[in-house]
Amino acid sequence: MKLIVGLGNPGKEYENTRHNCGFKAIETYAEMAQVDFNREDFKGRYAKFKLDDEDIILFEPLTYMNLSGEAVQQIVSFFKIPVEDIVVIYDDMAIKPGEIRLRLFGSSGGHNGIQNIINCLGTQEIKRIRIGIGEPSFDPINYVLGKPSKEEQPLIDKGIENAALAIREYLLKDFNAAMCKYNGGKSAD
Numbered sequence: 001m002k003l004i005v006g007l008g009n010p011g012k013e014y015e016n017t018r019h020n021c022g023f024k025a026i027e028t029y030a031e032m033a034q035v036d037f038n039r040e041d042f043k044g045r046y047a048k049f050k051l052d053d054e055d056i057i058l059f060e061p062l063t064y065m066n067l068s069g070e071a072v073q074q075i076v077s078f079f080k081i082p083v084e085d086i087v088v089i090y091d092d093m094a095i096k097p098g099e100i101r102l103r104l105f106g107s108s109g110g111h112n113g114i115q116n117i118i119n120c121l122g123t124q125e126i127k128r129i130r131i132g133i134g135e136p137s138f139d140p141i142n143y144v145l146g147k148p149s150k151e152e153q154p155l156i157d158k159g160i161e162n163a164a165l166a167i168r169e170y171l172l173k174d175f176n177a178a179m180c181k182y183n184g185g186k187s188a189d
Contacts, residue, residue, distance in 0.1 A: 007090040025163035043071035069120030095132030098155035
């Protein structure tokens with residue numbers, strides 16, 4: 001069983017903000033895979049489906065970003081999902097808009113959502129797909145909770161699309177194949 005987690009904040013006021021790139025990427029992949037988020041439990045909403053006889057769960061914690069680990073820990077414990085079968089997708093200010101980076105493990109880089117997951121699961125050995133939102137020229141909190149400019153939006157949309165394609169590559173092949181195909185500013189074009 002594999003668990004793909006998209007991070008974001010629930011509620012209308014956070015829709016389409018930079019901080020919700022993880023939600024958007026996992027929803028984009030769900031559309032590609034033609035699956036619906038039709039279940040709510042574990043402090044989140046999720047879709048469960050089979051791909052080549054393997055169970056796949058797409059999960060959006062609804063705890064707000066900084067408490068994402070509580071929800072992830074619940075679903076991981078219930079389904080007994082090994083850490084090596086978890087991928088977390090989230091926004092990253094250290095990456096240019098339009099680019100994504102895949103990593104096998106590492107620190108949170110100051111991102112509170114992934115830090116809470118690291119704390120709750122007790123390991124940094126978590127695969128991740130980071131979607132670039134760029135460096136803010138003002139307060140980082142207002143930046144991540146704000147909506148991209150008209151100029152930024154197409155770039156961020158491209159990053160979200162590539163993150164969804166990277167999920168597909170991971171599930172059809174493996175994480176190394178996804179890293180080779182999408183790291184370093186590469187895209188599906």
